Amino acid sequence: MEAWRIVSYSFKKPRRLTGINWMYLSDNKKEIGLFLMIGVLLMLIPGMNAWGPDSGVFAVSSFQVSLWGKYLTYAVLAMSLNLLWGYTGLLCLCQSLFFALGGYMMGMHLMLMIGERGAYQNVLPDFMVFLGYTELPTHWVPFYSFWFSSVAVLCVPGLVALVFGFLAFRSRIKGVYFSILTQALTYAACLLFFRNDFTFGGNNGFTDFKDVLGLDLNLASTQRILFILSVLLLLLAYVITSGLLATKFGKIQQAIRDSENRVSFSGYSTTSFKLIIFTLSAMIAGAAGALYVPQVGIINPSEMTPAKSLDVVVWVAVGGRGTKWGPVIGAIVVNLLKSFATRAYPDSWFIILGMLFVIVVLFLPDGIVGLYHKIRSKFPQKASLKAITA
Amino acid sequence: MDPALVAFLMRIISRTFNTKLLTGILLIQCALCHFVVGQVESANWHSVFHGLILADGDEETFVKDLEVFGDPGISDLYEAWRTGDVYSFEQDREKIALRQMSSSSWIKISTGEAIELSSSDLESMSKLRASRGVRRMMKSLIDTLGLKAEDPIVRQESAMKLGLSQNSEFLPALRSRLEIETNKNVQTSIHEALAISLLANGSPEEILQSVETLGDLKSVPGRDFVQKLYDTEIESDRSESALSQASINTISKIEAYIGRVEFIGNFFRGLSLGSVLLIVSFGLAITFGLMGIINMAHGEFVAIGGYTTYLVQTWFISIWGIDSYAFGWYFVISLPISFAVAAVIGLGLEKSVIRFLYRRPLESLLCTWGLSMIMQQGFRLIFGAANVQVNNPAWLLGNLSVGGFNMSYTRLFIMAIAVVVVILTWLLLRKTNLGLHIRAVMQNRDMASSLGIPVNKVNSMTFALGCGLAAVGGSVLSQIGNVGPSMGQAYIVDCFMVVVIGSVGNLLGAGISAMGIGSIDQFLQPSLGPVMGKITVFFLIIIFLQWRPGGLFPTRSRSLED
Structure with missing residues (x-):
């Protein structure tokens, strides 16, 4: 009953809040406008790709569509971390694990869809033939179904988070200890997936996908559909997180961030709240991973190393943690910077990224969004919404 | 600072440090290993070998004399002699034996020194080869050479090799070495080698005793031999015999030890x-x-x-x-x-x-x-x-062996x-x-x-x-x-x-x-x-x-x- 009471909080709006509350999305008209505007702007990319010019400034190549699609899934990943770190105060270092798990679940389906078109012309995925399997391992069989895979994309990361979170929160592991343990979890999982006999392709992971639901993944139109799905997922993640924040549940969530002891002294079971948030965040990350894999075309254990998780943390930190759009901005800005720097200064990219960490932590605790607010408070008349989306 | 001085100081530091390290780790056995035991001075095997090469009829005495030496150089020289790298040569009216190291370098076998030769000297040389009789006499000497080596670890290894071959020819050599051996570890190895060898070559009483010895020595290499013995006992329906009982006993002892x-x-x-x-x-x-x-x-x-x-x-x-x-x-x-x-x-x-x-x-x-x-x-x-x-x-390389385990x-x-x-x-x-x-x-x-x-x-x-x-x-x-x-x-x-x-x-x-x-x-x-x-x-x-x-x-x- 306790659990149900807590879940019911997420449908109750706190009494204080007034004004427009469409789907609890926001208490701010401007923000709904911004939300729709970003959606439309992002939809422009596949539109330009489909009907735009072939060359010139407005040309959008298929490569760019899938590149930006990838950034969008990263943005969703950053949002899921922000839900934990920015709003609940749990610095989770296994977010990339959930992302990769979602990716692996989708990857399993895609691998099975290759069928006999693989290098060995076998019904089994190539790596299994290579490793000497004669029949499909039992746990792979249900992944022939797309819908089962889609459910697994959400449930497997969610289940991992639920079990781990239950053990961790129950023994009151918090703060830095939580971070360290989640880092160790990622590390352990990463070691496990690197093994060949774990039936997930070992070092090489899954690649060489052909199609999904009968759509050829190499076609530009399929990439456009995936891009649009990524935009929709981003908007959905936004609706979920900010909708949650506007409810009583969200208030408690933020109260846990600010002073967990006071919340628990007030009679709330902080463990259950944290567990629900943790699981939800893992599911969002898993969904992002599932969209990432068909757009990038490969998933392997290097996606779930502790370093990748810390990358996600830096996106959120750069964008501004505890802000609604900060993680999205951070994920896109840092990845744009990365794709620029790894080409222009391949040797110094890690130094640049490291400096970003240090500078953001020391001088920009609220990231780009915080910087924008700081500047706007100095020059109130020059404020404009464009600065956020830039 | 002068490098020589530094090296000197370091040597002193190292000496004191080394002793402390060793005693600190409580391994007296190890100290014993470094102690060279019971070796006849290895100074003059060259001259004995030289005598053997030039001997005429009295090879047997020279081979006997040579038996006290354990220098690995002996087998090396013997190999050269056997394959035809040894020549005789007359110098100052005295016949001496030379060994050809490469096409133009020669050494005197009696001293091991290098010697310069003129082209006329080369013509007067004649090739020497070990005769069949000498080869027969030398064979066991060369095989058991390692038993007399200066390094106790080489002696141990050599003893085990002789034992594992289960060749009855080596039994006398092992037994005679056991009598003069003073190093405890080598003694144990020789006991073990003897016991393994006797499993194949001994009388029934000796076999029974060897099985028991192997159990007492917890001989890991001996386990398979005892197992084989036991299997033949079972095959011939003698599972109640004293030998098979002793074998089971020994095998379980050794396995407990391995664990x-x-x-x-x-x-x-x-x-x-x-x-x-x-x-x-x-x-x-x-x-x-x-x-x-x-x-x-x-x-x-x-x-x-x-x-x-x-x-x-x-x-x-x-x-x-x-x-x-x-x-x-x-x-x-x-x-x-x-x-x-x-x-x-x-x-x-x-x-x-x-x-x-x-x-x-x-x-x-x-x-x-x-x-x-x-x-x-x-x-x-x-x-x-x-x-x-x-x-x-270099001083960190190597192992310390305690009770069969290397650290x-x-x-x-x-x-x-x-x-x-x-x-x-x-x-x-x-x-x-x-x-x-x-x-x-x-x-x-x-x-x-x-x-x-x-x-x-x-x-x-x-x-x-x-x-x-x-x-x-x-x-x-x-x-x-x-x-x-x-x-x-x-x-x-x-x-x-x-x-x-x-x-x-x-x-x-x-x-x-x-x-x-x-x-x-x-x-x-x-x-x-x-x-x-x-x-x-x-x-x-x-x-x-x-x-x-x-x-x-x-x-x-x-x-x-x-």
Whole structure:
């Protein structure tokens, strides 16, 4: 009953809040406008790709569509971390694990869809033939179904988070200890997936996908559909997180961030709240991973190393943690910077990224969004919404 | 300073140190190994052999004389003689034998000296070959040559080889050696060899006795032979015979012994892995526990230690050369240098970055992760992405054998360093002013500050100390692992686990948990493999934390941490 009471909080709006509350999305008209505007702007990319010019400034190549699609899934990943770190105060270092798990679940389906078109012309995925399997391992069989895979994309990361979170929160592991343990979890999982006999392709992971639901993944139109799905997922993640924040549940969530002891002294079971948030965040990350894999075309254990998780943390930190759009901005800005720097200064990219960490932590605790607010408070008349989306 | 003088001083230091090390590790047996026992002076086997080569009819006496020598040169020379590299030559009306080393270099067999020959000399030479009779006499001499070698380990190996061949020809040689052998280890090996050989060649009583001897000696190589014997007994339906009973007995004895040795081996490896974890995680426990700083760059300080060791090594090679005596000591010198280098860099970082992060552990985690990336890339740019080569000094090579189990000197030395690090850290924290201040700041920063303790200075020193310890760990790691840009990353997760399990800020806890995690890891590895072993350890840690959320020694406090 306790659990149900807590879940019911997420449908109750706190009494204080007034004004427009469409789907609890926001208490701010401007923000709904911004939300729709970003959606439309992002939809422009596949539109330009489909009907735009072939060359010139407005040309959008298929490569760019899938590149930006990838950034969008990263943005969703950053949002899921922000839900934990920015709003609940749990610095989770296994977010990339959930992302990769979602990716692996989708990857399993895609691998099975290759069928006999693989290098060995076998019904089994190539790596299994290579490793000497004669029949499909039992746990792979249900992944022939797309819908089962889609459910697994959400449930497997969610289940991992639920079990781990239950053990961790129950023994009151918090703060830095939580971070360290989640880092160790990622590390352990990463070691496990690197093994060949774990039936997930070992070092090489899954690649060489052909199609999904009968759509050829190499076609530009399929990439456009995936891009649009990524935009929709981003908007959905936004609706979920900010909708949650506007409810009583969200208030408690933020109260846990600010002073967990006071919340628990007030009679709330902080463990259950944290567990629900943790699981939800893992599911969002898993969904992002599932969209990432068909757009990038490969998933392997290097996606779930502790370093990748810390990358996600830096996106959120750069964008501004505890802000609604900060993680999205951070994920896109840092990845744009990365794709620029790894080409222009391949040797110094890690130094640049490291400096970003240090500078953001020391001088920009609220990231780009915080910087924008700081500047706007100095020059109130020059404020404009464009600065956020830039 | 004069290099010669330095080398001399080092020799003295090394001598005293070496004795201390050996006695310290309590291995008198080892000292015995270095003691050359019961050797007839090996000075003149050359002349005896020379006599043999030129002998005419009295070869037998020369072969007998030659039997007392155990120099490996004998078999080498015999091989040359057999294959036709030995010539006779008349010099000053005396017949001498020469050995051709290459087309134009010759040595006198009687002395081993080189000799210059003119072209006319070459014509007067005639090839000598061992006759069939001599070859027959020499065969067993050459085969049992190793029994008389100067090095007791060679004697042991040779005895075992003769025994395992189960050739009855070698029995007399083994028996006669046993009578004059004084080294205990070699005696045991000869007993073992004799017993194994007798299993095939002895009378029924001797076989029975040998089986029992093998059981008493816990002979691992003998196990298969006894097993074979037992199998034939069973096949011929004599499972009740005294021999088969004795065989079962012996096999179970030996197997129990193998189990024990494996256990000790795992235990030893666990302790040495634990020692590395201990040194590295002590630094982490200090910065993490005492200061509340999560130093993700700790692994890079480990790498600084490794690279400093590498640089010291390069420096030693450039000054003294790789074969010099002094080179062997570069590792000992590099330990304090690594500490100092890392401590200075750590001090710089503390002053510039870390001091803004006290009481913000999550931010410190991110910031130091950034530093760790910068440092890693820095290593790649300076030293290259590949691992650098760090050699073991000669005195750390080799094994110490105790009861059939080999412990490498490197790992023993690492354990010794871990003990030293523990003692020094304990002394520093408990017996010095700085330690007092560190503990005071750790307990209550504001109160310590208001009592006049220079908190900022203490922070800097503590951070430098933690970094220095990490570098000592790295220096040690360079002897058993690779030195590369990401060498620290492999240990950092384990070390965080050590600190969490051992209760943050508790050095005793860190010590116990390092040893515990190291041992469990090593005990699980043989059955589960390294990866599954690590994963199992991780889940054990999670389960342990369910039982004791605060670690081994949680700080008892009435205040509420938030």
